[in-house]
Amino acid sequence: MTYLRRTLVTVLVALLLGALFSAAPAAAENRWRTHEGTIDGADFLVKVPKRWNGTLVLYSHGLYVEPWKPERIMLATRPETEEWLLGQGYALAASNYKGVFGHAIEEALTDQIALLDWFQATVGRPRRTVTSGMSMGAVISLKLAENNPGRFDGVLTQCGEYDVNGTWNSALDMLFALKTLLAPDADIDLVRPRDPQAAQAALEAVVAEAQKTDAGRARIALAGALGAIPGWALAHEPEPTVPADRLAQQALWVTGAYLYGYGPAARPEIERRAGGNPSSNTGIDYRRQLTRSTGLDLVRHAYRAGGMDPEADLDRLAAAPRISADPEARAYLHRHTVARGTTPSPVLTAHTTGDGGAVAGQARWYGDQVRRNGDPGLLRQTYVSRGGHCSFNAAEEIVLLRTLLSRVDDGRWPSTDPRRLTAAATALGSAYRLVPDLFDPQGGEKAMSPLFTRFTPPAHPRPSSESR
Template identity: 45%
Template sequence: MKRRLLCVFVLLTLLCSLTVAFSGSALAASRTSSSCVTPGGTNTLHGTIEGANYTIAVPANWNGTLVLYSHGYVFATSPLLNPAPDAGDSQTAAVLLQQGYALAGSSYSQNGWALQQAFHDQAALLHFFDVTCGHPSRTIAWGHSLGGIITAGLIQRFPNRFDAALPMCGVLSGGIGTWNQALDSAFAFDVLLAGNTLPLVHITDPATAFKQAETILATAQTTAQGRARISLAAALANIPGWFDPTSPEPGSKDFTAQEQNQFLWQSKVDFAFAFFARAELEARSGGNPSWNTGVNYREQLEKSADHQEVAALYKQAGLSLKQDLKALDAAPRIKADPAAVAYLSKFITFDGDLNMPVLTMHTTGDGLVVNQNEQAYASVVRSQGDASLLRQVFVHRAGHCTFTPAETLAAFQTLIQRLDTGRWDDSTDPGLMNQEAIAFGPAFNPVPPAYINFKPTVFLRPFDARHDRR
C-alpha cells in the first residue's frame, strides 16, 4: 500500500520562494524512543546553528523517520527565513506529524544561490538532530526548486546520511548548465533587441540592468518583429508557451498565445534572475561562471521545443530567421572565468551516481526551471547505470512547482512504497497516481489531478560530470 504525502501550491512571485510538503506513511515503523519525544504532543525546537536558523518538530508518535526540507531561492536582499521552514506549509506539516514523521529544515546561513552554505547547514542540522533527538532509522531529503538541486546535491555529497530523495521542480541540470542556458537566452535578447547594450555578465548594477531589460522587453512586445525575437530568445532557454496554471495549455499551433506566455515568464520571473540575481551568483563565485563560446545558435534552435513557434512568428513578422541567427553567431562571445566555473561546478555538478531511490517531479509548463532539467538528470544517472533507482513524474500544468497537495501526497507515498518494497513496479503510472490523488478528497484537490505521460525534450546546455574536463 502506497504512502501518503502532502504538497502545496507554490506562489509564483519574483522572490520565487518555493514550498512543498508531504504526509507520513501508513506502514510507518513502530514508535521510536527519543529524547525529543514528549507525550503531550509535538515537540518543536527552534534555534540557530552557525548563523542558520533551524526548525525541528518531533511528534509524540515518532516513527523513526526524519524528513529534511530544503527551501527554495530567496533573494539576497531579503532576511533569512525565520522560523526556518521544515515543511512547505502548516497544513502539510500537520499531516506529516500526525503520521509520525519528524520534520527539520534550515534557513541556510545565507540567501541567494547559497548551495555551499545549504549543504553545510543541512548536514549540521542532521548532526544536531542526532545529538539532540537520536539517530533516525530513515532520513528522506526533499525540497522545491533551489531546494530540489540542494536535495539532489545532499544525497550526492552525503549518500550515507539519506535513504531516499524527492526533488521537486528541481534545478537538476546543475548550476553551470542552468546559468549557461539562461545566458544564451539573454544573449539573443541583447543582440537582437537591445543592440548589445545590456550587461550580461560581470553585472555591477543589477537593479539598473534589470530595469533596462524590462523596458526593452515591454517595447519589443508591442511589435510583430519584437515578438518574433522574444520567441527566439525564449526558445534558446526552452521557455514554455504556457504561464497561468489556471488556464488551459495553448494549442500546439497557437503561436501567438505561446509567445504571449513566454513574454509573461520573462517579464514576471526569468529576467529577475538573468539580469538581477546573476550579480549575486557572480559575487559568490568570484566572477562569471557562464560562457557561450563555441555555441551554434542555429543548432540550438533546431533542438529547442519551441522551434516551430519561432519559425512561424518570424514568417508572420516578415523577418529573416536565417539572418538573425547569423547575427547571433557573429556577435562577440562571452568567456567564463575559470575560478568561477570551478566554484559553481563544485556547488554542484551532478555525477549520476545514485545510492538510493530518487523520485523527481515537475510540471510540464515550468518556465523558470524548465522541465528539460529532468532529461539532463536522467541522462547522467543513466550513464552511471543507476536508472533503476530513478523515477520521474510529470504534472500537466503551467507554473513553477504548482503541484496540488494531493498530487504531492501521491508522489510521496510512491517513494515510501519503493523504500518499503524495494520495487517501483507500476507505482508511477499516471492513471494510478491520479486515482490516489483523487482519494484525498476535494480539500487536497483544488484542481483535478493532472499526472501525465510525458517525455521532455533535451536540455539545451547540458553540463554534468561527463562534461567537466578541469
C-alpha cells in the first residue's frame, strides 16, 4: 500500500506542476525544421514550418520535480496542439530553463528571452510573438510580457499560478493546521527543516493515520478549506454532489498535492532559491479564513460526522505559535513569482473549475491585479467545467490560442461566450479531445467533450497583497 501511494504521489506531483506528456505525436516532420541546442546552460527546442506564417508561440512549461522530467521539451500543453499549430504554419519554441527542476522562475525569465533573441537572430523576426504557459509556466509567461514590454503581442495562460508566493503561504496554512490539530506535540519542522526527509515521513504518517477516522478526516477537511481546495479532483468524473465524495476528493488534493508538493521535503528547494523561508502565517485569523471559504459547509458536515465541534479546533489554531518569514526570502519570491497585472499586451487566461493544484481563486486574484495596475480591456478570463489541474484537451487549448491571436490581429476581442468557445472547440473533432487525469497512477487519458462555462471563482485564500 505504501509503495502504491508513493507511486501515485510521484506521478501526481510530476504531472500536477509539470508536463502532461512526454512524447510527440507521429507527424510528417519533413514539414518543419527542428533546431535544438543549449543557450547559457539551458536546453531549447524550436520547430519552424517550411511555410511559416510569421507567428511564433514561445511556450513556458510548469514545474518539474526531480528526478522526473519529460523525454522531450514541451512546445504546448497538449501534443495534439503542437501538431495542429505546426500544421497551421506556426513556429514553436521553448526552453527547459537552467537547472530544469524546481521553481526555476528566475532562470526561466532570462532563458526564454535568450531563446527569443536567438530565434530572431537565427530564424528571423516574427511578425507577431505570443507567449503561452501552464501552471508555473503561466506566471513565467505573464512576467515575460510584463518585464519586456513590446516583445510580446499576447499572452495565453492555462491553469495558472499567478501568485506563487501566495500559494506557498496557503500551503503553509494547510500544513500548519494538519500538524497543529493532528500532532501538536510532534517535532516536525514545517519550514527551515533540520531533517527534511524525517519531518516529511513523520507528517505523512500522522496524516495517513488521520484518514482512518471521522475525526481525522474532519481535520483534513478543515485544512483543505483554509486553502479553498475544491471537492473535485478527478478529471474523468462529473463533479461530485454527495458530501462524502466531495470530502474524499478534497482530501486527494490536500494529501496528494500539498502534503507532498509543499511539505518539509519540498522546502529546501524553495528556501535555497529564496535565501530563507518565504512563508508566514503571522497574524492570520483562521476562524475568519474558514468563514470566508467555500469549503465551510464541507467542514461542518465532516465535523458533524465525527461528533466534533470545529470551534474547539479553531481555538487550538488561534493559540498555536506562528511562523514568520525571512523578509529577504519573501521579497525574492514576490519579485520573481508574482504577476503585477500591468498588461502590456492582451492576456487570455483559462482555468478548470475543479482545480485544486492552482486554485481558481488565483485567476480571480490576477483579475484584481489587472484592475489595479493594468488595463482590464486587455484581459479576458475563461473557465472549463472539469476537475483536475491543467486537465484541458487540445481542442480547448487551440480555441484559446485562436481567440488570443484574433485579438492580436484585429485589435478587439472576439466573443468569449462559453457556448461559442465550446462550439468552436467541438468543431475541431474527436482527435483533439483527450484529457489526462492527474490522479490516475497510470497516466490515463480519456476523450472528453469541450465544456467552457461561466464561473465566478472563490477568493484567493492568501494573496500576497495580504502577506507583505
